[in-house]
Amino acid sequence: MTVPLTLEHLLWRMEHVHSGSEVVAAGARVRFPDLAHAIRRLSAGLDERFGIGRGDTVGVLAFNTLEHLELMYAVPILGATLSSLNVRLSCEMLIAQARRDGLRLLVVDEEVLTHRSIGPAARAAVEELAHDGLRIVKASALENIAQTTAEASEKTRGTAAVTPREDAPAFLFHTSGTTGVPKSYRVTHRDVVLHALSQSSADASGLRAGDRVLPLVPFCHVNGWGLPFTAALTGAALVLPGGDLAPQRVTQLLTVERVTVAAAVPTVWFDVCRHVSEHSLAAPLALREVLTGGSVVPRSVVDLVHDVLGASVATAWGMTETLAVSTYERDDPSSRAGRFIPLVEGRIVGADGSPGPAGENGTLEVRGPFVVGGRDGAPGGWFDTGDVASLDEAGRLALHDRHKDLIKSGGEWIISAQLEQHLCTHPSVSAAAVVARPDPKWTERPVAVLVPRQGGQVDETELRAHLAERFPPFWVPDVFICVEHLPLTPVGKVDKRALRARHAAVSHDTTGGAP
Structure with missing residues (x-):
């Protein structure tokens, strides 16, 4: 039986x-x-x-x-x-x-x-x-x-x-x-x-x-x-x-309850680290690792968790359709999404739907016994995640963007997630989101929405130079906007739909910037 x-x-x-x-x-x-x-x-x-x-x-x-x-x-x-x-x-x-x-x-x-x-x-x-x-x-x-x-021993239905x-x-x-x-x-x-x-x-x-x-x-x-x-x-x-979930309460729980592993989106860890630093609190001694995901994990957050909380960071990728977490990365959590967990398989396919070689960008597809999204008409089949990604020869996943968040400017693609990750490596930026707005000449142009580090100033010239070190000129956003915080969805992810609606009409010079 x-x-x-x-x-x-x-x-x-x-x-x-x-x-x-x-x-x-x-x-x-x-x-x-x-x-x-x-x-x-x-x-x-x-x-x-x-x-x-x-x-x-x-x-x-x-x-x-x-x-x-x-x-x-x-x-x-x-x-x-x-x-x-x-x-x-x-x-x-x-x-x-x-x-x-x-x-x-x-x-x-x-x-x-x-x-x-x-x-x-x-x-x-x-x-x-x-x-x-x-x-x-x-x-x-x-x-x-x-x-x-x-x-219960007589009446419980769970027997x-x-x-x-x-x-x-x-x-x-x-x-x-x-x-x-x-x-x-x-x-x-x-x-x-x-x-x-x-x-x-x-x-x-x-x-x-x-x-x-x-x-x-x-x-x-x-x-x-x-x-x-x-x-x-x-x-x-x-x-x-x-x-x-106020930072002071989370900090207290970490310490008093001798928490060894905690899980939250990156913004929570940034706030907790800031609270500990501002109040000169002792690091929670038992904390070994924080699990995070749901959005890009900035290098600054990884460093803060290590320096302020004395813990390591494991980033994870997953979706509702994959029952949440499907990969883990501990060696380089700000750049990669890691290897697939047992029972989940992934592949990268090109525009023609055929799997591509290691290292090439394409659409991420996954399958597994608990990947519920793939069951619409194809039980056990591959599920199209909507992510632009690549897999290296060691099977490590790198996420480059969501198809919906790609920016096509002058016929060329701009990967917003890569811009966001690099902006967050600048010492004056604590969080960043890059979205497209319509452009009469180039179809779309990127707009960068930034949260400065507390008490810090953002120098647009410095940021442009910072991005120019790594990306072609047409990738550099036309506009940089500073805000107190990025809008979040009910599950703690950056709400790019709200950002696009809020900043789509920013004025700009259509004579430069794009290819």
């Missing part, structure tokens, strides 16, 4: 293999076996109180909390599907996503509703969904639901006799829509378990029993890069931050 690859196996490991590991959240400390027991009780409660079961979808609007983590197991082991809504979406987008998902129940974290910046939109969305007739449950009520349910099929949907993943129309994908138990197995390898996350992991990546973003499930497999403890 074949044992199905379901989340039940991860719960079994919590109960029988990693009994000394723990989850820390909002001051509470829960050992893995107790967490597994609480999950089974909650699963029984959702079944008994609301009739949640096969074919149902449960939504959750919450930060990275203990209740959110419990739902990530309790709902799928009922044979139902969990949809983690992005708390940073607008009211209209939240409502549209919830309606599209066909939710049977929505669990809401009160901290989201009272949050100073995102609370108003979340409250309005929840009120509208309740008006639709959707059942709303507060996250704080989950414990009572579990407690008032009959004994071997009724374990969901491994091809049963476990999660709904949503793309951010920054590169096109937002999409949703149903992710199976098998997908999640195989991805966790792949992530637990030494050259991937490298997590092991004894590690203490701080996932600052929101659970609504492909299950926080899958770290909660990788932790269950490896026995790494989880430190859940809740909704307060």
Whole structure:
């Protein structure tokens, strides 16, 4: 008899293999076996109180909390599907996503509703969904639901006799829509378990029993890069931050909870390093490595993490369609995306769709047993990522740009990502984004939007000379714009759509600059 690859196996490991590991959240400390027991009780409660079961979808609007983590197991082991809504979406987008998902129940974290910046939109969305007739449950009520349910050992649906099929949907993943129309994908138990197995390898996350992991990546973003499930497999403890991600709070968690590995987008690490430096704080002694990705990792951030936090940086590349992280790079994290994790394969194809030789630029395609994007009409087939990339002879991936972000000026291509990376090596620049704006003569010209280092000045002449050292003259942007911060998408990536809309009409001289 074949044992199905379901989340039940991860719960079994919590109960029988990693009994000394723990989850820390909002001051509470829960050992893995107790967490597994609480999950089974909650699963029984959702079944008994609301009739949640096969074919149902449960939504959750919450930060990275203990209740959110419990739902990530309790709902799928009922044979139902969990949809983690992005708390940073607008009211209209939240409502549209919830309606599209066909939710049977929505669990809401009160901290989201009272949050100073995102609370108003979340409250309005929840009120509208309740008006639709959707059942709303507060996250704080989950414990009572579990407690008032009959004994879990007798009532829990997550037993071997009724374990969901491994091809049963476990999660709904949503793309951010920054590169096109937002999409949703149903992710199976098998997908999640195989991805966790792949992530637990030494050259991937490298997590092991004894590690203490701080996932600052929101659970609504492909299950926080899958770290909660990788932790269950490896026995790494989880430190859940809740909704307060201010640099001072993150720094405190790193130190007090003796975090060894933490994951967040590059902007978070820049802010944390600045906070530690400005307040002359001691580096968190236990921190070994930070995992980052989602956008280009500037060399300045890599150096800051090393010098200020005393940790190394591992950059990662992935997409919603690949269940987040698909490559890791530790030797040169600001220039390369690294090698593919186990079970994921990649290739570079030319305009004619045929694979090209090592080192040549082309379109990146990937495939693997948990690459959900490739299943549209071609199960197990190659998925077109939309990235312009290259693979060297050692199998290391370098990302050059997204097709959508390439700038075609005077018939010649300009790779915005390479300009951004090099701008960030200048000592006066902390972050940069390069976007195209229409040009009557050259079709498109690049505009550089910069965030200066704190207290620093940006000299446009110096920046032009800095870029001219490496790139042809027509690559150098016509305009340099300084801003306090770059607009970010709800998942922490630079929002180039917003930048293009904001800076497309910048005046310019059409007589020079381009080829």
